Amino acid sequence: MTMKTDILNRLKYSLGKDAENASTYDWRIALSLVLRDQMVETWFRSTKETYAASPKRVYYLSMEFLIGRLIEDMISNLRMEEKVKATLVELGQDYDTIVHDEPDAALGNGGLGRLAACFMDSLATLGIPAFGYGIRYEHGLFEQSFAQGQQVEKPETWLTQRHAWEFERPESQYRIGFGGHVDHHEGKAYWHPGEVVMATAYDTPVVGWNGDWGNTLRLWSAQPAKEFDLESFNRGDYLAAGRSEALARTISRVLYPDDTTESGKELRLKQEYFFTAASIMDLLRRYLKDHDDIRALPDYVAIQLNDTHPAIAGPELVRILVDEHDIPMDEAIPLARKCLAYTNHTLLPEALERWSEHLMGRILPRHLEIIRAIEHAHQTEFPGSPRILENGDVRMGELAFIMAHKVNGVSALHTDLVKETVFADLHRIHPTRIINQTNGITPRRWLYGCNPSLRHLITDTIGEGWVTDLEQLTALKSKRDDAAFIEAFTASKRENKANLSNWTLQTMGVSLDPDAMFDVQIKRIHEYKRQLMNLLETVALWNDMRDNPNADWTPRVKIFGGKAAPGYFVAKDIIRLINDVAAVINADEVTGDKLKIVYPPNYNVTMAERLIPAADLSEQISTAGKEASGTGNMKFALNGALTIGTLDGANVEIREHVGSENFFLFGLTAQEVMERRTHHGYARAAIEASPRLQRVLGQIAEGRFAPHDPSRYHGLVGMLYDHDYFLVTCDFDSYFDTQRRADTAYRNPANWAAMALVNTASMGWFSSDRTIKGYARDIWGAESVTKAKLGKTA
Numbered sequence: 001m002t003m004k005t006d007i008l009n010r011l012k013y014s015l016g017k018d019a020e021n022a023s024t025y026d027w028r029i030a031l032s033l034v035l036r037d038q039m040v041e042t043w044f045r046s047t048k049e050t051y052a053a054s055p056k057r058v059y060y061l062s063m064e065f066l067i068g069r070l071i072e073d074m075i076s077n078l079r080m081e082e083k084v085k086a087t088l089v090e091l092g093q094d095y096d097t098i099v100h101d102e103p104d105a106a107l108g109n110g111g112l113g114r115l116a117a118c119f120m121d122s123l124a125t126l127g128i129p130a131f132g133y134g135i136r137y138e139h140g141l142f143e144q145s146f147a148q149g150q151q152v153e154k155p156e157t158w159l160t161q162r163h164a165w166e167f168e169r170p171e172s173q174y175r176i177g178f179g180g181h182v183d184h185h186e187g188k189a190y191w192h193p194g195e196v197v198m199a200t201a202y203d204t205p206v207v208g209w210n211g212d213w214g215n216t217l218r219l220w221s222a223q224p225a226k227e228f229d230l231e232s233f234n235r236g237d238y239l240a241a242g243r244s245e246a247l248a249r250t251i252s253r254v255l256y257p258d259d260t261t262e263s264g265k266e267l268r269l270k271q272e273y274f275f276t277a278a279s280i281m282d283l284l285r286r287y288l289k290d291h292d293d294i295r296a297l298p299d300y301v302a303i304q305l306n307d308t309h310p311a312i313a314g315p316e317l318v319r320i321l322v323d324e325h326d327i328p329m330d331e332a333i334p335l336a337r338k339c340l341a342y343t344n345h346t347l348l349p350e351a352l353e354r355w356s357e358h359l360m361g362r363i364l365p366r367h368l369e370i371i372r373a374i375e376h377a378h379q380t381e382f383p384g385s386p387r388i389l390e391n392g393d394v395r396m397g398e399l400a401f402i403m404a405h406k407v408n409g410v411s412a413l414h415t416d417l418v419k420e421t422v423f424a425d426l427h428r429i430h431p432t433r434i435i436n437q438t439n440g441i442t443p444r445r446w447l448y449g450c451n452p453s454l455r456h457l458i459t460d461t462i463g464e465g466w467v468t469d470l471e472q473l474t475a476l477k478s479k480r481d482d483a484a485f486i487e488a489f490t491a492s493k494r495e496n497k498a499n500l501s502n503w504t505l506q507t508m509g510v511s512l513d514p515d516a517m518f519d520v521q522i523k524r525i526h527e528y529k530r531q532l533m534n535l536l537e538t539v540a541l542w543n544d545m546r547d548n549p550n551a552d553w554t555p556r557v558k559i560f561g562g563k564a565a566p567g568y569f570v571a572k573d574i575i576r577l578i579n580d581v582a583a584v585i586n587a588d589e590v591t592g593d594k595l596k597i598v599y600p601p602n603y604n605v606t607m608a609e610r611l612i613p614a615a616d617l618s619e620q621i622s623t624a625g626k627e628a629s630g631t632g633n634m635k636f637a638l639n640g641a642l643t644i645g646t647l648d649g650a651n652v653e654i655r656e657h658v659g660s661e662n663f664f665l666f667g668l669t670a671q672e673v674m675e676r677r678t679h680h681g682y683a684r685a686a687i688e689a690s691p692r693l694q695r696v697l698g699q700i701a702e703g704r705f706a707p708h709d710p711s712r713y714h715g716l717v718g719m720l721y722d723h724d725y726f727l728v729t730c731d732f733d734s735y736f737d738t739q740r741r742a743d744t745a746y747r748n749p750a751n752w753a754a755m756a757l758v759n760t761a762s763m764g765w766f767s768s769d770r771t772i773k774g775y776a777r778d779i780w781g782a783e784s785v786t787k788a789k790l791g792k793t794a
């Protein structure tokens with residue numbers, strides 16, 4: 001059968017539509033179902049091969065999987081782009097319209113969730129048998145709009161449309177208990193939960209490059225446990241009867257919208273236990289189908305905890321081993337540890353999870369007992385070591401560390417700081433436990449998929465091997481002196497910039513000058529990421545341009561994108577200020593096209609796929625020591641943007657790879673930041689030493705950008721004078737000067753393009769394929785079941 005008839009059949013039999021009456025949505029779902037059929041073939045084959053090989057399986061537990069749209073992944077990984085395009089032409093449908101009809105699956109906040117999605121792509125491409133486990137949120141990350149410049153949040157509703165990729169698995173259901181009490185009889189514990197909800201699995205196939213391998217993303221959805229309610233009802237416990245249903249309705253309802261800040265809410269703890277417990281039960285059931293010795297579990301199961309959010313996996317696994325398999329506690333703890341590993345993603349104290357013992361005891365009484373047993377065992381072995389239980393709290397970082405056989409940081413600098421700061425004492429006791437695995441990004445989505453013009457140029461030049469072996473991009477380095485190639489590379493960037501300009505024109509009514517430098521900062525809005533410093537520099541540049549309007553300025557477009565957590569008021573003030581400043585500067589006839597600010601609302605994965613290929617300059621300007629790694633930094637450099645950045649996170653390693661002459665470095669180092677904070681009044685001193693900064697802060701404080709509400713930003717400016725914890729003021733001059741160096745460099749287009757090309761050509765190491773090989777080798781002891789692709793590349 002041809003793809004055309006397949007699609008028409010799907011339209012007819014799965015959607016009940018004929019071609020004449022089909023909407024874009026109908027066409028998209030029909031096409032998706034046809035693609036899904038293709039994937040199922042790969043998927044079944046992989047499952048069979050996995051059972052035959054009986055290998056170690058990897059389980060990646062994550063509260064977030066920020067997968068975005070899937071249709072293009074499926075089309076490109078199945079190598080069906082030409083075929084799909086040709087078929088849609090035959091059917092009179094527009095490819096781009098159909099592809100863009102799919103809503104983003106925004107089941108994550110930012111870097112941590114997107115990393116999990118890149119890892120799933122690499123695991124499948126490498127042929128490592130793996131499951132991603134998470135929550136099937138009914139509502140992903142909120143949608144952002146601006147009203148008079150202020151962020152407005154509204155619920156996201158991706159599931160009101162059919163999610164074409166998933167399979168419901170009503171047969172994979174688990175009872176998840178909460179609350180109640182624990183009985184002890186003859187040395188055994190019996191947990192009697194007070195509430196029960198059912199976890200139902202929904203599977204999305206994850207197919208790797210070329211359709212060679214398929215893994216599963218298994219997301220859990222909560223359902224009421226009917227018979228539990230009935231039982232409570234018959235006992236006369238009418239309240240318990242309703243409670244289970246109410247809990248089930250809320251537990252997988254919505255993603256918490258905080259990135260690197262902890263909300264500490266009871267429902268959040270329940271979400272964490274809900275998906276972790278379901279995942280542990282599921283992987284144990286799979287293991288026990290083929291094995292009868294539970295003690296061999298670590299030979300077949302590697303569980304990776306993406307941050308501490310699933311750290312309750314330790315106590316849960318111990319609970320099952322002890323209470324259900326009668327393994328003694330002192331044996332169960334090390335056995336569980338051999339299966340578990342933990343990734344730390346932040347040093348920010350506000351992100352470190354702690355739950356009050358009281359809450360933990362109320363929601364998970366048996367787990368609190370087990371946490372005490374883990375604490376006791378660790379204190380017995382290492383007296384005086386850091387405690388899990390401290391000041392009436394359960395510290396999830398310490399719990400995850402103590403229950404993991406490996407703990408990893410996500411960039412070289414971050415891992416050093418993990419050893420020196422948060423886990424310094426535990427590191428002394430367990431000196432080989434902490435290791436580094438620098439983050440990576442999947443080249444399938446972040447070059448092949450999002451940047452077709454560059455993809456074609458590269459493939460025409462060096463062949464297609466780079467898609468699964470990104471280090472092959474080094475072959476492009478020799479092209480830096482090839483004028484014809486540089487011209488083609490420049491043309492590709494220009495095409496992407498023109499496309500972006502068309503998009504901003506259509507969606508926001510503003511077109512952008514493709515000759516201007518596109519300077520992009522897209523990420524969550526957070527003080528440590530210092531969008532405010534970028535904005536202050538923009539105002540300072542505007543002042544200089546107006547003071548000297550006839551000078552030969554390098555035209556700039558400053559592009560911002562990102563959401564603030566709804567309760568993070570400083571971040572929301574920064575959003576409002578960006579929009580207020582944009583309104584004034586964009587209306588200024590003196591600067592005109594020489595300086596524009598655009599802030600498209602509702603930044604998400606799809607928007608990143610548009611903006612990154614069109615960027616000339618990538619803003620990676622966090623206070624040194626605060627950004628654990630960053631992954632956007634890698635996406636930009638891979639797509640030929642130069643970075644202006646601090647020595648923070650993976651910027652350090654990116655700079656080493658691309659060469660210091662191809663990277664705009666500025667600012668204090670992590671050590672200098674710590675040192676500077678000890679100086680009394682460091683911010684005020686920095687402001688007083690910088691006339692340029694003083695002038696900008698004066699303008700903002702006196703209402704230049706909010707004339708009808710002149711005191712609007714008093715708080716924000718006052719904060720910079722009095723606290724400035726993130727040292728915006730101290731790095732401002734160095735940042736401004738480095739921006740002017742970028743201006744100068746941009747005025748030599750051939751040289752700029754050569755530097756950009758060296759960036760692209762040097763980013764091979766940042767493929768998430770390399771990262772996953774590192775985890776497989778150093779943490780999981782897992783191997784590829786396909787043509788053992790793990791050997792190559794370090």
Ligand code: Z57
Pocket residue numbers: 109110111112113115258259260261307345346351410439627628629630631649
């Ligand atoms: C999150 O997106 C990250 C860390 C966290 O602790 C939480 Br919660 C959410 C980010 C870091 O901020 C980035 O620097 C890092 O690149 C990313 O996780 C992936 O490791």
